[in-house]
Amino acid sequence: MLKWYENPAADADVIISSRVRLARNLVKYPFPTRLSSTDASAAIRAMHASVFTEENRPNVEAEGLKFVDLSHISNWDLNILAERHIISPSMVSQAALRGLVYNDNENISVMFNEEDHLRIQSIFVGQDLDAAFEAANRLDDLMGQNLDYAFDAEFGFLTSCPTNTGTGLRASYMLHIPLLESTGSLKVEVGILTKAGFTMRGIHGEGSESLGSIYQISNQITLGKTEDEIIHELKYYTGQLVEKELSARGIMARDYLAEVADSFWRSYGILSYCRKISLPEAMRHLSAIRLGVMLGRVMGLAENPFNGTIYNIMTNIRPYGLQKIMGPATDPRHLDILRADYFRKVFVR
């Protein structure tokens, strides 16, 4: 079964994926930041039970949902889950007892005792925010019928951090916008988005650097807007970005074909032959190749040159996932060598 990021649709367009995250808390327990380990265990048990009921069984089996007690798995495996966006980076180092429910496709997950008791997440490949919202809602309903959520008539869902209070909804798109970035118009766009209550971040969320011209755009405001308004506005602003990126691509394809082809083939050549490569540099080349493939019909390369989606390769070259595939690195320098070795394995020849 293909994971969502192995789906060729992940390389189809500017929008790589659509994500929805719902924050929920239980009335019965303090927020996770103030939770005793006894209460944390009890909360996990309650949340676990709310999913895996006899009644929910058909749904659970249809989705392929399984539970992992994160307190019992290695730091290594936690990092791999974070690299794949199944858990948040902050979940890796968190000391409290924590759990995770996720499915085989890796597009649905629920974190227990992250910043909030429940973080329900759904990722759909490409532009499919409605489907992601529906899937998250389904899971929310499925659990909500068995749990007492902290909800205030005036403020809505109560959350550990006030920025999530209200709908508890964070909707986001992951975008590949190399030309908005290189033409410098991204800065202007970010200014517009920020005023409208949206935020742009790098590939690995808050505070993370942008690698490979991949950005996440998400709503900053959860209070005072309905879920539909948030999703509608996110679609609107993202649509603007996509249109500008595509328009720049049109100009490139028309007037700078030699440059596009050169950039594509140089990155192809470097990734094919290098013997060591850092993550940021590799991401730059993957970005150039992704752009080249999209403009590719005109330059004699119609297909993705890799076995697997470019987005999946972007994920596989991160430190933990890379070592899972290529074996352990002896030091950070060795990681760059393993990364180069990995590339020579994944090119279609």
Added chain:
Amino acid sequence: MLKWYENPAADADVIISSRVRLARNLVKYPFPTRLSSTDASAAIRAMHASVFTEENRPNVEAEGLKFVDLSHISNWDLNILAERHIISPSMVSQAALRGLVYNDNENISVMFNEEDHLRIQSIFVGQDLDAAFEAANRLDDLMGQNLDYAFDAEFGFLTSCPTNTGTGLRASYMLHIPLLESTGSLKVEVGILTKAGFTMRGIHGEGSESLGSIYQISNQITLGKTEDEIIHELKYYTGQLVEKELSARGIMARDYLAEVADSFWRSYGILSYCRKISLPEAMRHLSAIRLGVMLGRVMGLAENPFNGTIYNIMTNIRPYGLQKIMGPATDPRHLDILRADYFRKVFVR
């Protein structure tokens, strides 16, 4: 028949070639800078006659010497001769009547009416300054018996520019010294050489930039030293440079194999796949490949990856030679595209 730069020995070591140039002038005519066109023609006729005598015939035929009236050939072909070091760059734009004698191997040439009436030149592949000196001397003797050279008992051979007066000898080596360059020790070396009366220049002589870490070292002083002293000292100082370059290469091969291999293979990848490339960038990659080939036994690439010597490719990618091979460029941007196309033709696959 292989030209000297097509000989695999051109890629064998730090020293690419050894060159000797003798400056001579005729008593009978003013120096070329002050020569009327009538006198210029007469001088050319006299110099031509001095080579192609009945007596010299066996020698001329053995060497394959032929005469070209440079006033009758196109600017384009003049530039190609200059790119191949058969004539000097200043000979291209010179208005005066001028001629050239050279051989098929392109390692022997005599310029008529350059800065001096006669510039006798001999290039030998690799470290072979003695052979180059002998060949130039042979030609000097062959012409000298039929010409009256401007010679002063005190000052020696008289020349248009006083820096050539005396022996009229310029001896030089062409060196590939990427590690002396990248480690920064070249500056120190140049200081030492300058004090000793030698000079370092780029691949295309006086005032030319260094491309591909290729440098020419030659004597600055022609007066007050015998020919043997000049050659002996040049060998000595060049020997020092070669030793330092080889010592740095030894350290690279021992401690930085991954870096050497990475640099080699990246340059290989870029030259294999790029769609446009400037001359300086191409020279950088050829330099990395030449270094990699020399350290190559350790990295699974024992042989030169090109059809032809790397040095010959360095010459073929210059503007005029390149267009001779690839057809005319419509503009400078097109030249970079032709250069990339050329590389895809010359890799051994």
